[in-house]
Amino acid sequence: MTDAATPVPGRVGVIGGGRMGAGIAHAFVVAGARVVVVERDEVTADAASDRILRSLRASVDRDGSVGSYDALAAAVSTATDASSFRGCELVIEAVPEDPALKRDALARAEAVLGAGAALATNTSSIPIGDLAANLERPGRFLGLHFFNPVPASQLVEVVVGERTDAALVDDARGWVTALGKTPVVVRDAPGFASSRLGVALGLEAIRMVEEGVASPADIDAAMELGYRHPIGPLRTTDLVGLDVRLGIAEELHARLGDRFAPPDLLRRMVADGHLGRKTGRGFYEWSPS
Template identity: 70%
Template structure:
């Protein structure tokens, strides 16, 4: 790829149009791809389309792109039928972080896409090899772990499974560069690199809060001011979602042992529906 400008796939599919899926669609649209987002029902598909369009409007208002809104919106399609992926070059699965749901979703994608298409999962912690076991052609499958919020994030974690074709890894590096982001390539190990490190820090911060070591704001300030983290681990957990953090912690606990055991405080907040910014309350109170 030396001396060649990176290019995004011409036709991209995204399965799941929530916050992450909409952000992934946004990123590929800005890079020049034509994107179709498939959701579970018509109401969700309509909501996903509006989510992406609103995100595009904000990027234009901030001056983050010189693209024209009507042109970007025209390159977006939403629907409920996986058959819409029949002409895609790449499909990214972005459904909730549940192993069975992801495996079933990936089977649906593989049944719909052409034999030349690449398939990726946006999983943040589930084994790529475990998910690949549900596919007939695991060589064209890898992890593309985007970070929330996708439009503002600069990192994509490329997770390589045992069967992943190395040419696909090179293609993925190219696609990430075309999005204006930086790729890191990691092996398929529990938590990959980013989730494993991020969760370890977050869980210890939650334990410190649980033990009364300091307030949430002071614990975060210790990392923001002392270690130059842009956002402290508790506020970051609120942004990511406490339910997401808990799910990853449970995966890592099962794979790596007690050091990743979720604190009771995290379990209690999730059980009470306090999931962070998206519900208005987590370790902090969030207003509109």
């Protein structure tokens, strides 16, 4: 069944303006929302603003139908304090995969939001129930797991916690559709659907490199040409970030057992700073973007 689009909230907040947060802000601005991105200080807020504006400029240059660059740029602002979320109808947390950091960011946002506002996390592996434990209104909280790069990705996982209101799930599905993306609804389970399956494939591909079974390019080609995956698991790991993939694997290893134990090769590459595209080297060499 196709989800009917629900207009995106008029005012949306994003916690964190890194690659994912900037992409989420971009998607909502293009869909018609006004977005405020809160970062930890002026330096990172300025960097987030630059990241979003460059992304919007590129979208307008590719397809003028997305709107006027000046109008889109005017719909984005950045700040350094959660009080800037007052009046937002939806706030999405997109900080690094650290449970304590996420819980603190979510609590600060909830404290200034109205009772009817929605709060979401972009976590790819941390249980929604864990993040909701200290919230005053867990019924207004759920996961909205976007994929990188957000503007081009077609999928968003809507992750439903035990106490998430059914009406909020319906709204979230509609918002995702209004963004031009497809929602899949999953219950709050370790790794949800996409991370659990994607990490399982990626870890096995890394073990194959570690064992000398084949080169990264040939392993990826096997999945791309043999199984029609648009991108192989090792190139995907480079795009996601080896540090991010390691963090998810460690979370799943703790919750689901040894089948998600991170390979030694992955740990070594992260320790050596070879994190994929963002550092210029992972399983592949990357040019600066």
